[in-house]
Amino acid sequence: xxxxxxxxxxxxxxxxxxxxxxxxxxxxxxxxxxxxxxxxxxxxxxxxxxxxxxxxxxxxxxxxxxxxxxxxxxxxxxxxxxxxxxxxxxxxxxxxxxxxxxxxxxxxxxxxxxxxxxxxxxxxxxxxxxxxxxxxxxxxxxxxxxxxxxxxxxxxxxxxxxxxxxxxxxxxxxxxxxxxxxxxxxxxxxxxxxxxxxxxxxxxxxxxxxxxxxxxxxxxxxxxxxxxxxxxxxxxxxxxxxxxxxxxxxxxxxxxxxxxxxxxxxxxxxxxxxxxxxxxxxxxxxxxxxxxxxxxxxxxxxxxxxxxxxxxxxxxxxxxxxxxxxxxxxxxxxxxxxxxxxxxxxxxxxxxxxxxxxxxxxxxxxxxxxxxxxxxxxxxxxxxxxxxxxxxxxxx
Numbered sequence: 126x127x128x129x130x131x132x133x134x135x136x137x138x139x140x141x142x143x144x145x146x147x148x149x150x151x152x153x154x155x156x157x158x159x160x161x162x163x164x165x166x167x168x169x170x171x172x173x174x175x176x177x178x179x180x181x182x183x184x185x186x187x188x189x190x191x192x193x194x195x196x197x198x199x200x201x202x203x204x205x206x207x208x209x210x211x212x213x214x215x216x217x218x219x220x221x222x223x224x225x226x227x228x229x230x231x232x233x234x235x236x237x238x239x240x241x242x243x244x245x246x247x248x249x250x251x252x253x254x255x256x257x258x259x260x261x262x263x264x265x266x267x268x269x270x271x272x273x274x275x276x277x278x279x280x281x282x283x284x285x286x287x288x289x290x291x292x293x294x295x296x297x298x299x300x301x302x303x304x305x306x307x308x309x310x311x312x313x314x315x316x317x318x319x320x321x322x323x324x325x326x327x328x329x330x331x332x333x334x335x336x337x338x339x340x341x342x343x344x345x346x347x348x349x350x351x352x353x354x355x356x357x358x359x360x361x362x363x364x365x366x367x368x369x370x371x372x373x374x375x376x377x378x379x380x381x382x383x384x385x386x387x388x389x390x391x392x393x394x395x396x397x398x399x400x401x402x403x404x405x406x407x408x409x410x411x412x413x414x415x416x417x418x419x420x421x422x423x424x425x426x427x428x429x430x431x432x433x434x435x436x437x438x439x440x441x442x443x444x445x446x447x448x449x450x451x452x453x454x455x456x457x458x459x460x461x462x463x464x465x466x467x468x469x470x471x472x473x474x475x476x477x478x479x480x481x482x483x484x485x486x487x488x489x490x491x492x493x494x495x496x497x498x499x500x501x502x503x504x505x506x507x508x509x510x511x512x513x514x515x516x517x518x519x520x521x
Contacts, residue, residue, distance in 0.1 A: 150299025
């Protein structure tokens with residue numbers, strides 16, 4: 126790695142107005158690659174209980190907000206808003222995930238901010254989009270998983286629809302937002318001006334419905350629950366072994382034949398029910414029964430080793446604890462140890478993107494509320510006396 130080259134976002138200043146998950150996920154990407162991310166939060170006196178993101182001392186908050194600087198600012202106060210405008214003058218990016226009408230009410234929407242700084246890029250994350258019949262509704266991951274159709278294809282056949290085990294709409298929308306901001310920064314190099322980036326949880330999750338959505342649109346096939354199987358390509362699923370479970374993906378014809386030969390079931394290759402992909406999908410219950418009856422004869426480790434040796438995609442089905450104990454996971458060093466002033470040693474997840482010229486900075490703790498307020502305001506040219514006055518006026 127060429128350590129002489131700097132982090133790609135060094136010199137970029139991001140004003141982070143986001144809360145909960147999608148927004149902090151987006152701004153976390155910028156921190157890891159060198160941007161100065163200032164998390165602007167309401168003063169303690171303006172906080173009404175614990176918000177949807179949970180207490181800032183929990184692992185979730187620490188994982189999403191490490192490395193950011195925190196500035197408390199009351200954006201409803203004229204002086205607080207004026208200070209925000211001053212920050213915008215030298216900032217590159219503003220990221221927010223308020224409901225669409227809030228930014229206009231606070232007079233900090235893109236239409237306001239571009240008059241202050243023509244190069245500013247404003248990224249807005251919403252549940253349903255910035256306009257349309259639902260645009261003022263609160264939109265959370267749970268709601269979007271239901272409305273996107275994702276729940277309808279998740280779970281065992283014929284059972285009640287279920288959500289996925291992670292906040293997939295929030296997390297992926299955050300990454301989409303980060304991608305949009307990077308595109309806008311690249312375009313700004315050519316045009317010299319910023320723009321408004323918009324992403325919504327609903328659009329993102331519909332986009333992630335991918336082949337399920339387009340096969341309905343084009344072939345008229347209604348996607349349904351198929352449990353651990355693939356909707357159209359088999360065998361792809363989870364199978365019991367002598368001591369646990371194994372997941373196999375051998376849908377391609379060549380890999381299907383390798384699977385059959387490796388487990389000693391060459392008879393399945395010639396079976397007219399399974400000889401073609403369409404038949405394997407149509408007769409999936411019979412296929413799964415035949416495969417599992419053989420896989421039950423040996424343990425998981427045996428099958429994982431033997432099938433991978435033969436070039437068949439196969440792996441164990443882990444708990445979270447087992448996942449972190451896996452030798453490949455350990456090799457990848459996905460965990461970062463963080464030292465927090467009050468919480469002590471914490472563990473967070475590292476940046477999954479690797480660059481040959483720079484290593485992500487992903488091992489810093491999340492800030493206390495307002496931890497960097499004085500530091501940031503002094504960088505703006507305010508004196509200690511002026512900062513104290515803002516505190517007395519409850520602007521900070």
